[in-house]
Amino acid sequence: MVRFFLRRVAGAAMIMVIISVVTFVLFYAVPRDPARAFCGKICPPQNLALIRHNLGMDDPLFVQYWHWLAGVFTGRDLPQFGECAAPCLGYSFATREPVFSAILDRLPVTLSVTFGAAVVLLTFGVVTGMIAAWQQGRPLDKIASASSVIGASLQIYFVGPLLVFFAVDTLGLLPRPAYVPITEDPGRWFVHLLIPWLVLSIIFTANYTRMTRSVMIEQLAEDYVRTARAKGMSGRTVFLRFAWRGAMIPIVTIFGVDLATLLGGAIITEQTFTLHGIGELAVRAVQNTDLPMLLGVTLVGAFAIVTLTILVDVLYAVIDPRVRLR
Amino acid sequence: MTDATREREPAAWSGPGPFLSVRDLSVEFATEDGVVHAVDRLSFELEKGTTLGIVGESGSGKSVSTLAVLGLHDPAHATVTGEIWLEGRQLVGADERVMEGLRGDAVSMIFQDPLSSLSPFHTVGRQIAETYRKHRGGGRREARARAVEMLARVGIPHAAARVDDYPHQFSGGMRQRVMIAMALVCDPGLVIADEPTTALDVTVQAQILDLLTELQRESGTSIILITHDLGVVARSARRVLVMYAGRAVEEGSVREVLREPRHPYTWGLLGSMPRLRSDVDLPLLPVRGTPPSMLAPPPGCPFHPRCDHRRLVPGDACAADRPELSPAEGHRDACHLPLARKREIFDGEIRGRL
Structure with missing residues (x-):
């Protein structure tokens, strides 16, 4: 019984990690740039780069994923939005509210x-x-x-x-x-x-x-x-x-x-x-x-x-x- | 509950007539292909405390006729006619409530495959106890104690501990013992055992049969033992009824039917059975042909298309007239051949092959 639960919970965790990786990858496969949306209609390149940097989007993909995953367990400090306590799912790009509380x-x-x-x-x-x-x-x-x-x-x-x-x-x-x-x-x-x-x-x-x-x-x-x-x-x-x-x-x-x-x-x-x-x-x-x-x-x-x-x-x-x- | 207070008649039937008497029982099923005549004017009797073996191949109507005794055929699909008298009560057409009270109490049934026939979702103790409570009332504790007692009586070791186990936790033989305990929990006057040993290991088969015989001696139960195994009949039954195509073709004491069989179908049945003491080079003789379709059973004697001796009957009466069981009492069979002729054929051609 205990073994059953341990195994199933471990399996469930694996599945959730896989789903988050797939979502991450698929998101970047879409030819739309969230930073550009943030930047507004008239968008000088240096602003765009700054926004990208603040969103952490200039890091390699796996680094971004790692930051995100670590945030879920330990919380993280996001320059653009501020402190985000664990479980931190980040802040919405669109409404700037914390994702976790929005879902809750x-x-x-x-x-x-x-x-x-x-x-x-x-x-x-x-x-x-x-x-x-x-x-x-x-x-x-x-x-x-x-x-x-x-x-x-x-x-x-x-x-x-x-x-x-x-x-x-x-x-x-x-x-x-x-x-x-x-x-x-x-x-x-x-x-x-x-x-x-x-x-x-x-x-x-x-x-x-x-x-x-x-x-x-x-x-x-x-x-x-x-x-x-x-x-x-x-x-x-x-x-x-x-x-x-x-x-x-x-x-x-x-x-x-x-x-x-x-x-x-x-x-x-x-x-x-x-x-x-x-x-x-x-x-x-x-x-x-x-x-x-x-x-x-x-x-x-x-x-x-x-x-x-x-x-x-x-x-x-x-x-x-x-x-x-x- | 009214059942709780009701005192059932003691098991000893002392009224006039036999304990169980089946008269002209017919069972027909309406199917999409037509009407299946599963049992055709079957008659037999059973004395108190004895065992009647019913033998025949698959589809000969053995199980169907005994399910009719319990009234278990769905009236929407099956038509049951004739008479079934149990301890002076007519069961054909009896009220469903009356039949419900009889099932498991006065008449109970042991099925072939104890694994599929016991509920996998309930403990054996509960399955035995609920039968007892249904018919005898009483509290949970009393019924449970009765279940333990029954399990011990049928020879299950550590009955008090095993009463809370599920059927899948028992071996095949033990499961059949549970089934027997369940069937006997209300001391029924009649037990119908439908191939009780077919699904079991050969070594366990004898144990189960001996258990049934022993329990019968203790409580004076009458048993109908359905089987296709003549060895089982020889071991346990007093009288035997041979069925073919929904009809009785031969009936008599076990000794008579197995030693001096009269009906050509019984000869075939015996000839197809291996014997330990016979010559190993002697081939087994299967009954020629295949069993008839019960949608359109052959006219006359249903066995005539497969019978090797029909040419001996003048005027092809086998295909035209239905032979009745004769003589009226004792060792009887349903065949147009004269008795003396059958003795002659049996002594001359058949006996040596058995």
Whole structure:
């Protein structure tokens, strides 16, 4: 168990270093010069050189990377911006705010949208999938299966504005999507995020309905489920205690992948509902050729995904006693 | 829970008629290709405390007919007709709630592959205890104590420690013992063992069979032993039923059927089995041809396309008329050949090859 965690954490650290190197290299492959953007419209060469020097951009690439990496652990002193305490991800070229605190400010927005939606869609998906499996071949099954296909073929930027138009503008049922900190007012946090959650759920639930249905049907045909019936367990017990236990493993697997997709998809979600989260930060960092911000956002995303994979592996071991964490 | 207070009839069945009586049982499955006639008017009886071996090749309807005793066929896909009388109760068409109460309590089942048939997600103790609690009620602690007792009874060493282990932590033979402990936890009157030794090591097979026989002696359980291994039948059963294409083709005591088999299919079955004492140069004789499709079983005697002796029956009756089991009692078989003729053929051609 301890060995498992040590190995996985070491692996995760490696992955994050690799991702930061790749981002660094890719950034310099882009034919745009952040120093020029800093310099303004009329830019004498000596100013440009000075800015380059202050940004540390006249050092060789690997030296720049080393400074950046060291800063993450020990902090660094940047001539242009001042002191930057560890974990220092630098200062934004565009807004001059410290990257780390900018990300920290916006993280709750993205996490609220993503995890809230994840809870809603997992609940919906699994419940409808189980109903479909239970009612296999009957009308309820067909309704659930058909509506899941429709849901899966929709897009956030289509359903989102549509739902906002009807639920907010026309009927006035819900407030316009926005982020109210959960620490400030949990009730308002909830109602203001309801539309994004619902929209994401409509689209992603379909997968879970279909998958839950098919894995449940598969599990119900397993020998050990037949044994449970043969020893007098009721249909409901067999369904919930036996078949569902086996069905959880593929669902957890796909859910881990989808959570990562949802995080990545935060860009689209946040653009659609004008929420100020990490996704928006990422888009702006790209537009502004803002290397420190881009690196920061990429790393936070990578960190989340790597953590999720470890979590999924731990969950496997919880669900299935045959899985050993090594 | 009402189950907790309910006192079940003592295991000894003393009413009129046999303990288990199956009459004209048919099981049909509706599939996309048509109706599969898996079991066709099967009848047999089982006395209290005895073992009936059911033999036949894969697809002969052995398992399907016994699953019908437990009422485990999905009514959406399977049609079960006929009668199954257990201790004077008719089980075909019985209410699902009634069947639920019977399964694991009055009738229980031991399956072929204990690894896939036990839940990998629950400890063996819990799987045994939940059966007990379902039918007998009682607290967790009591059920757990009962599970330990059962594990010890089926010969699992250190039962008190192993009760919290998962099935994958046991060896194949030990797993089958767990399965048997689970099947016997409520002292059922009838145990159906569906190829209980097929998935096991040869050395373990005998141990499991002996265990079943021993437990039967202790508690007077009746056993239906499904197998394709005639050696298993010879070792454990009192009577044997030979099935072919969903029908009973021969029935009698083990001694009768194995020593003086009458049906040509039984001859084929015996001839295809290796024997330790026979001449090593004597080739094994497989039954010619392949088993029939149960979508369209052959008319008349289902074995006639593979039978070497059908020319001896006048008027090709084998392909036209279905032979019934005869005589009514004792050693019976379903074949158009006269009994004297079959004895003649067996003594003249078959016995020497076995």
